[in-house]
Amino acid sequence: xxxxxxxxxxxxxxxxxxxxxxxxxxxxxxxxxxxxxxxxxxxxxxxxxxxxxxxxxxxxxxxxxxxxxxxxxxxxxxxxxxxxxxxxxxxxxxxxxxxxxxxxxxxxxxxxxxxxxxxxxxxxxxxxxxxxxxxxxxxxxxxxxxxxxxxxxxxxxxxxxxxxxxxxxxxxxxxxxxxxxxxxxxxxxxxxxxxxxxxxxxxxxxxxxxxxxxxxxxxxxxx
Numbered sequence: 001x002x003x004x005x006x007x008x009x010x011x012x013x014x015x016x017x018x019x020x021x022x023x024x025x026x027x028x029x030x031x032x033x034x035x036x037x038x039x040x041x042x043x044x045x046x047x048x049x050x051x052x053x054x055x056x057x058x059x060x061x062x063x064x065x066x067x068x069x070x071x072x073x074x075x076x077x078x079x080x081x082x083x084x085x086x087x088x089x090x091x092x093x094x095x096x097x098x099x100x101x102x103x104x105x106x107x108x109x110x111x112x113x114x115x116x117x118x119x120x121x122x123x124x125x126x127x128x129x130x131x132x133x134x135x136x137x138x139x140x141x142x143x144x145x146x147x148x149x150x151x152x153x154x155x156x157x158x159x160x161x162x163x164x165x166x167x168x169x170x171x172x173x174x175x176x177x178x179x180x181x182x183x184x185x186x187x188x189x190x191x192x193x194x195x196x197x198x199x200x201x202x203x204x205x206x207x208x209x210x211x212x213x214x215x216x217x218x219x220x221x222x223x
Contacts, residue, residue, distance in 0.1 A: 001041045004061040013037045068213040069097045075220035076107045084155035085111035086145040088162040109153040124148030139191035142182030150184045157185040165204040
């Protein structure tokens with residue numbers, strides 16, 4: 001039996017699993033940063049599955065799904081929602097993750113890859129004043145990108161990412177690994193920050209995609 005949990009590290013998952021009866025058999029964990037853990041028990045057991053869900057309420061992907069992109073599409077279908085993205089530092093990787101799942105076109109409408117400030121302004125309607133005053137990597141820009149993508153595609157939900165993947169471009173106040181996320185949904189718009197310090201360019205971008213997928217999944221689940 002396999003369950004995938006988001007938002008936890010392997011060490012914290014192990015500590016929580018220690019409360020389960022030992023007669024449920026051996027367990028193995030596979031951790032995929034950031035904070036994605038696959039829990040595998042040696043045998044199937046409905047009561048064990050229910051116990052796992054109780055231990056990690058709201059954090060378990062649906063049974064039989066280990067790919068966060070697939071979980072996003074499933075959750076959006078359940079709500080009859082559509083999704084769109086706006087990407088700067090990831091350069092299309094987020095849209096690529098969603099379109100790697102066959103049949104995703106009923107949910108995923110598209111992703112606007114706007115790397116240059118001029119593209120953010122012209123395609124997504126990010127105000128020039130925000131770009132000049134706050135910079136491309138800021139909460140204000142991330143929000144404007146998300147809202148612009150939602151308008152552009154007519155989507156239920158849009159998520160935007162803008163950050164400094166490195167190795168150049170960092171500063172004292174915005175070091176390499178600084179990524180802002182913008183989310184625009186029926187419940188409103190918000191931005192949040194993640195700092196992927198000490199990671200190379202490839203991992204900053206892959207971690208950004210992972211966090212973005214988790215955010216889309218959680219908003220569809222009402223989180």
